[in-house]
Amino acid sequence: MTVKLNFKIDGNDFTRAGEASGEVKRVLKELGLPSDVIRNVSIALYEGEINMYLHANGGQIEVAVSPDAVGMVLTDSGPGIENVALAMKEGYSTADDNIRSLGFGAGMGLPNIKKYTDHMMIETEVGVGTTIRLKVYIK
């Protein structure tokens, strides 16, 4: 049995970042998953949501919960990532001063997503968009 959840992320209002990860967290709590799994999923998703606001003007999140793992697919049609290896480096950010003044753009987004998930795969094409596939295992 798998439970699927879908969210469309509106890219126009950054204060709404966290709505999708918050909703996912609520569902995971009702499913009775261990708190560390819930925390890892919601931190990774929140970072993903923020990235969609900052770089891609929104996107889509699909979450699939099965008895052994929480799978997440984050898709956007933003500018794509030119150098994935560089983007994965802690502290590297392409965010402009406006974004930094909001407290974002510390260059920890992708590294944090990696840190809090068991599996991470990035598919990206400049000018087309980015898809990130994530998995957190339920031990």
Add this chain to the structure above:
Amino acid sequence: MNIENHSVRLREDKCKGCMNCIKRCPTEAIRVRNGKAYIIHERCIDCGECIRVCPYHAKRAERDTLDLLEGYKHKIALPAPALYGQFNNLDDIDRVLTAFKMIGFNDIFEVSKGAELISEATRILLKRGELKKPVISSACPAACRLIRVRFPGLISNVLDLISPMEEAARLARIKAQEETGLSQEEIGVFFITPCPAKITAIRQPIGLAKSYINGALAIKDVYPKLLEHMNHLEDTKPLRESGIIGVGWASSGGESAALLREHYIAVDGVENIIKVLEEIEDEKLTNVDFVELNACTGGCVGGVLCAENPFIARSRLQRLRKYLPVSCNHLESDEIPEAMNWTTSLKELSVLKLAENVEEALELMSKLNSISEHLPGLDCGTCGAPTCRALAEDIVRGIASESDCIFHARDEAGNPSFEGPLPPPFRKPSEEGPQ
């Protein structure tokens, strides 16, 4: 939790079965069934919000009366500092404390004394740096219960010291025994409470097996009796033994300010607490050492058993400060007395889980989602559940049915006069003007 342990209760005869309480309960713990509200006790955190919003006064905080004093030889009042904010133009707390002696108490032990000691112990613990950050205060029992129900992952952040109320009661008992030679059974300790959550915390203590307190009287019940005597006091006795730090605990921010350090936040109101706890859970709240939580707006002065509104009470307490020393109570050393530590830990209350094992829960969640899609999403509450999603949850838990939704019932009845979106468009005003 056993229903007898909860302070918040329903008076069935007064309940009209309206939607006010179910919509405002922060833990979705109330349903209307068979025309009456029903509290799901496992979910209730005793915050008192339903008491506050019920227009028919059908919700009540179960509490004790002064008659209870009769069962004890030596009676001690433990006034919460919020009490001092209830009186107009009060400039001497001794007037309040002296009046307690005229309504049947032998002695008074201020909860603010306990608060000053708990503040000092907290300062020592924070200085030692062994606590998991951010440290979450444990003084508000409604907040503690909210954590147990909705944020079990944060239980290890909760400060494991007993509350000022229990610390005051513990010390009051030691003092009374020394002074009177009576046995503990003959000594009655009564908390003068601003809220129902503290009453529940006496019946079901937080961090200790048995409370040091025998009963709880509401501030708003005691207030008129005290006032009567305060107006005719010939002289006051010097009973006040606490200062700004202890009395400050009555308002939101007081417990934090008493820590004498930066990097804290003080959060009041259940909805705000939920938002902040979500952020802590997601590790979004960085650079904060201490988080003070008060379920009531304004802190304890906002408790539903207070007589005065929280904003006025707070401003009166501010005024009182200028007559007070900083603190009157100190620990004997940097060692925290053993009795201040919790002897039992907070336990998770897994009332939100749909099922014990994940596979079963997934089945139910999948059903819940598909039921949810077919409900109107208006959250009207007519089915007795606060939201359409809560109804869907009740259905999969087996305590409600889809036909409880009046829109569902309307479609099944096929009555054409019910067709189209509800409510109807604005009626046209009649030619004769308003009726």
